Amino acid sequence: MRYDPRMSAGTKDPLGAQDPLGALYRPIAADLSKVEDEIARMTTSRSAPLQALLDHVGRFAGKRLRPALTLLAGRMCGGVRPAHHTVGAIVELIHTATLVHDDILDESRMRRRVETVNHGVGTETAVLLGDYLFATTFKEAAALEDRFSSRYLAEIVGIVCSGEILQVHHRHDLLMEEATYFRIIEAKTASLYAAALRCGAQCAGGDRATGEALASFGRQVGSAFQIRDDVLDLTGSEDAVGKSLGTDLEKAKFTLPLLRLRDRASATDRRSFDKILLSDDPEERRTILAMLEEYGAIESALKTASALVASARAELGRLPESPERALLAETATYMLSRNR
Amino acid sequence: MRYDPRMSAGTKDPLGAQDPLGALYRPIAADLSKVEDEIARMTTSRSAPLQALLDHVGRFAGKRLRPALTLLAGRMCGGVRPAHHTVGAIVELIHTATLVHDDILDESRMRRRVETVNHGVGTETAVLLGDYLFATTFKEAAALEDRFSSRYLAEIVGIVCSGEILQVHHRHDLLMEEATYFRIIEAKTASLYAAALRCGAQCAGGDRATGEALASFGRQVGSAFQIRDDVLDLTGSEDAVGKSLGTDLEKAKFTLPLLRLRDRASATDRRSFDKILLSDDPEERRTILAMLEEYGAIESALKTASALVASARAELGRLPESPERALLAETATYMLSRNR
Numbered sequence: 001m002r003y004d005p006r007m008s009a010g011t012k013d014p015l016g017a018q019d020p021l022g023a024l025y026r027p028i029a030a031d032l033s034k035v036e037d038e039i040a041r042m043t044t045s046r047s048a049p050l051q052a053l054l055d056h057v058g059r060f061a062g063k064r065l066r067p068a069l070t071l072l073a074g075r076m077c078g079g080v081r082p083a084h085h086t087v088g089a090i091v092e093l094i095h096t097a098t099l100v101h102d103d104i105l106d107e108s109r110m111r112r113r114v115e116t117v118n119h120g121v122g123t124e125t126a127v128l129l130g131d132y133l134f135a136t137t138f139k140e141a142a143a144l145e146d147r148f149s150s151r152y153l154a155e156i157v158g159i160v161c162s163g164e165i166l167q168v169h170h171r172h173d174l175l176m177e178e179a180t181y182f183r184i185i186e187a188k189t190a191s192l193y194a195a196a197l198r199c200g201a202q203c204a205g206g207d208r209a210t211g212e213a214l215a216s217f218g219r220q221v222g223s224a225f226q227i228r229d230d231v232l233d234l235t236g237s238e239d240a241v242g243k244s245l246g247t248d249l250e251k252a253k254f255t256l257p258l259l260r261l262r263d264r265a266s267a268t269d270r271r272s273f274d275k276i277l278l279s280d281d282p283e284e285r286r287t288i289l290a291m292l293e294e295y296g297a298i299e300s301a302l303k304t305a306s307a308l309v310a311s312a313r314a315e316l317g318r319l320p321e322s323p324e325r326a327l328l329a330e331t332a333t334y335m336l337s338r339n340r
Numbered sequence: 341m342r343y344d345p346r347m348s349a350g351t352k353d354p355l356g357a358q359d360p361l362g363a364l365y366r367p368i369a370a371d372l373s374k375v376e377d378e379i380a381r382m383t384t385s386r387s388a389p390l391q392a393l394l395d396h397v398g399r400f401a402g403k404r405l406r407p408a409l410t411l412l413a414g415r416m417c418g419g420v421r422p423a424h425h426t427v428g429a430i431v432e433l434i435h436t437a438t439l440v441h442d443d444i445l446d447e448s449r450m451r452r453r454v455e456t457v458n459h460g461v462g463t464e465t466a467v468l469l470g471d472y473l474f475a476t477t478f479k480e481a482a483a484l485e486d487r488f489s490s491r492y493l494a495e496i497v498g499i500v501c502s503g504e505i506l507q508v509h510h511r512h513d514l515l516m517e518e519a520t521y522f523r524i525i526e527a528k529t530a531s532l533y534a535a536a537l538r539c540g541a542q543c544a545g546g547d548r549a550t551g552e553a554l555a556s557f558g559r560q561v562g563s564a565f566q567i568r569d570d571v572l573d574l575t576g577s578e579d580a581v582g583k584s585l586g587t588d589l590e591k592a593k594f595t596l597p598l599l600r601l602r603d604r605a606s607a608t609d610r611r612s613f614d615k616i617l618l619s620d621d622p623e624e625r626r627t628i629l630a631m632l633e634e635y636g637a638i639e640s641a642l643k644t645a646s647a648l649v650a651s652a653r654a655e656l657g658r659l660p661e662s663p664e665r666a667l668l669a670e671t672a673t674y675m676l677s678r679n680r
Contacts, residue, residue, distance in 0.1 A: 049509035050502055101471060105464040124445040127467060128505045131441060134471065135498035138478040142494035154482035154494075158475035162390055165468045169389035 020337070021063055024330055027323065028071045031080050031088075035067045038089035042136050053121065053129050057096060059114045065225075066091040066192060068331070070200035073214050076324045077206025083146060084203055090137045090153055091196045097133035098160055098188075100126055105168070106247040149199040156195045163187025172252045174274050178259050182223065189229075190222030213315055217328065220312035224335045227305040230255035231298055234289065249285055252277050256304065261288075261297035269295075302336070309336055360677070361403055364670055367663065368411045371420050371428075375407040378429035382476050393461065393469050397436060399454045405565075406431040406532060408671070410540035413554050416664045417546025423486060424543055430477045430493055431536045437473035438500055438528075440466055445508070446587040489539040496535045503527025512592045514614050518599050522563065529569075530562030553655055557668065560652035564675045567645040570595035571638055574629065589625055592617050596644065601628075601637035609635075642676070649676055 025032060043054040067088030074080040102108075103116040104126050110116060118126040134157055141153040167184045170176045197218040201211035233248045234257055248255050254262075258277070265273050269291060276284040292298050309332045316325055316332075365372060383394040407428030414420040442448070443456040444466050450456065458466040474497055481493040507524045510516045537558040541551035573588045574597055588595050594602075598617070605613055609631060616624040632638050649672045656665050656672075 045502070047502055047506060050505050053505070101467050104467055122508075123463070124508050125505065127441050127444055127470075128501050128508060130467075130471070131474065132498060132501040132505060134474055135494075135501055138481075138494040139491075139498055141478075142482060142491045151479075151482045154475075154478040158472060158479055161468050161472040161475055162385065162387055165390050165393070165465065165472060166387060168462075168464050168468060 020330070020334055021065075024327055024334065025064075025068055027327065028068060028075070028080075031071045031085065032064060032067065034082075034085040035064065035071070035088040035092070038085045039092060042089055042093060042140055043133075050132070053117065053125065056114070056117065056121070057100065057129065057133070060096060060099060062095075064088075064092060065331070066095055066196040069193060069196040069218060069328070072324045072328050072331075073197040073200030073206070073211075074204040076214070076319065076322055076328075077201045077204035077210055079204055081203060083144060083149070084200060086140060086144065087149060087153070087199045087203055088196070090140050091192060091199075093133055093137045093140075094153075094157060094160070094192060097130045097137065097157075098164075100130040100133065102164075104130075105164075106251065108247060146199075146203055148202050152195060152199055152202075156191055159187050159191045160189075163189070163191070167253060170254065172278060173254065174262070174277065176254045176259070178256070178263075181254065181256055181259060185223050185226040186219060189226040190219040193218035193222030193225070210319060213318055214328075217312045217315045217332070220308045220315065221332045221335055224305040224308040224312070224332070227256050227301055227308070228335055228338060231257055231301055231305075234258075234292065235298060246282070246285060249277075249288060250282065256301040257292055257297045258288075260300040261292050261295050264295040264297060264300075265291065306336055309333060360670070360674055361405075364667055364674065365404075365408055367667065368408060368415070368420075371411045371425065372404060372407065374422075374425040375404065375411070375428040375432070378425045379432060382429055382433060382480055383473075390472070393457065393465065396454070396457065396461070397440065397469065397473070400436060400439060402435075404428075404432060405671070406435055406536040409533060409536040409558060409668070412664045412668050412671075413537045413540030413546070413551075414544040416554070416659065416662055416668075417541045417544035417550055419544055421543060423484060423489070424540060426480060426484065427489060427493070427539045427543055428536070430480050431532060431539075433473055433477045433480075434493075434497060434500070435532060437470045437477065437497075438504075440470040440473065442504075444470075445504075446591065448587060486539075486543055488542050492535060492539055492542075496531055499527050499531045500529075503529070503531070507593060510594065512618060513594065514602070514617065516594045516599070518596070518603075521594065521596055521599055525563050525566040526559060529566040530559040533558035533562030533565070550659060553658055557652045557655045557672070560648045560655065561672045561675055564645040564648040564652070564672070567596050567641055567648070568675055568678060571597055571641055571645075574598075574632065575638060586622070586625060589617070589628060590622065596641040597632055597637045598628075600640040601632055601635050604635040604637060604640075605631065645676055649673060 039058075043058065045051045045054060070084055070088040070091060071080055074084040100117050104118045104123055107118070108116050109119040116126070117129055137157070138154060141150050144150045144153075163184050163186070166180070167188065170180060170184070194215040195218075197214040198211050201214050206214075230248060233246065233255065247253075248258070262270065262273060272287070273291065276288055312332045313329050316329055319325055379398075383398065385391045385394060410424055410428040410431060411420055414424040440457050444458045444463055447458070448456050449459040456466070457469055477497070478494060481490050484490045484493075503524050503526070506520070507528065510520060510524070534555040535558075537554040538551050541554050546554075570588060573586065573595070587593075588598070602610065602613060612627070613631065616628055652672045653669050656669055659665055
């Protein structure tokens with residue numbers, strides 16, 4: 001996965017002029033480039049067919065939010081060291097591996113405007129490539145000098161998977177509780193944000209209380225990120241978001257907006273909601289979108305995301321003031337505005 | 341995954357009266373039971389849906405060959421310690437995780453007389469469950485006191501996956517070289533045997549030379565095991581072997597017997613061989629079986645397996661004589677006779 005460093009999130013605003021992340025990341029641009037170097041090193045193989053696949057996956061390169069959090073946590077706790085570039089690359093590749101496997105589960109065809117591995121090369125290869133990427137992260141985590149981070153990162157993938165398994169288990173579960181939704185997104189998404197920050201603090205020699213406060217910040221921000229993602233899956237345009245959308249409805253996954261709609265709908269609407277959720281008709285999507293609007297379900301979900309971001313920012317308030325703390329706070333707010 | 345300890349390989353000969361492994365394992369039966377305890381501990385989850393899946397996978401419990409090798413290596417190098425039970429459970433679960441994902445690739449329906457996860461519960465769940473099992477092994481490997489084993493085991497999964505990726509890449513490749521076949525099976529199968537022995541030696545405080553000799557033994561025995569497996573896929577009966585067979589032909593995977601046939605066939609037979617390999621007609625399997633017989637291709641592949649076992653046993657000859665060395669030698673020979 002060789003990225004042109006000029007394309008990395010911090011240096012040239014590949015996210016578009018309106019995206020505030022480019023500016024946010026300017027202070028950590030040099031370190032983000034070193035994270036890219038680590039990602040490139042970890043995704044280099046002597047096997048030509050494997051290298052071709054790794055190069056393909058390199059084109060999914062996203063906003064590098066997680067490594068940015070690792071670097072900011074490092075700066076807050078005593079400074080960025082080489083281990084931070086490695087940890088940042090590890091969390092990014094764990095994320096990438098989950099994307100490759102998620103696209104199989106969702107039967108997605110497009111990811112960041114690039115054909116998914118399952119759609120382009122086949123499910124078999126996508127299974128193995130995801131495994132290989134996970135394995136790479138384990139190898140790299142095992143090689144870290146800091147055993148705390150080594151063990152912490154080794155545990156994260158299991159937590160992410162258990163969240164995904166719970167989600168698959170509750171598909172078509174019309175009675176799923178909201179608490180289950182939050183358990184799912186905390187495990188499958190927020191735990192990796194927490195890890196990015198916790199290990200960033202640890203590798204800089206930060207104290208435990210600071211590390212835990214940053215992890216808690218990450219957990220809430222990560223949950224807000226996922227809620228926004230779930231909203232985009234329902235209301236976004238594939239063109240703007242750059243990936244297959246509508247898969248939650250298609251797979252009858254109960255995300256927060258759908259749960260809010262279910263709990264607010266009149267008895268009649270609830271009956272048609274249940275019916276549509278269990279049907280296979282993609283045309284019914286429009287009916288659900290109208291209902292989401294009518295009952296303010298999207299708005300309600302976004303309010304919850306806002307509350308999580310506010311609480312995450314409050315968590316930061318317990319830490320000493322610094323430019324990095326301000327950047328983390330702004331990153332949290334970004335989670336609410338992003339539209340891809 | 342809770343096994344009745346009486347069902348574990350060493351204690352009650354669950355392999356049937358004719359199977360020699362039960363007798364072979366008698367001296368390590370108590371330690372194999374402790375490996376089962378470790379497997380049970382690692383596959384216990386507080387999540388009910390996940391536990392149900394882990395219990396299902398527990399029913400795939402096989403011959404426990406790999407943990408047995410870890411224990412025998414430990415005994416040869418100073419004695420079995422608690423770490424050996426953990427390492428034995430880790431290598432067995434890495435193996436289990438690969439089986440869960442292999443069954444997706446092969447679209448298998450049956451594994452050790454039990455419905456596969458992909459066929460019984462679905463591909464999505466099989467992807468995630470395999471990931472979860474891999475993640476469990478990483479977490480456990482990261483927690484080992486012995487950092488050598490911790491890092492060695494973290495690297496193995498990547499090697500196994502790269503072998504599988506190479507195999508998928510060379511499907512339908514009528515010109516695949518035999519050297520590529522050996523690269524594939526060494527990575528996807530033999531490397532885990534080598535790891536079981538190498539880490540078994542290491543955790544007992546064995547010296548490097550002994551560890552490397554045992555790893556080399558394992559690599560050759562593991563390759564012989566895979567050749568035997570590839571022969572069984574062509575000639576075995578599903579009833580005796582207890583799993584879906586014929587998938588190599590179906591998926592146009594060039595295993596050693598097929599390569600030997602290809603290289604021995606007359607020009608006319610070679611043309612029909614090529615045609616059948618690329619066709620989707622399961623009826624053609626019988627033609628291939630007759631050709632394998634006619635050209636002595638199965639026999640030729642088994643001869644290579646025999647040579648590998650002889651060379652593996654010679655490797656053992658460089659180590660001091662002991663009851664464990666004799667057991668390892670017998671295990672090597674078992675690889676040639678097994679019919680499931």
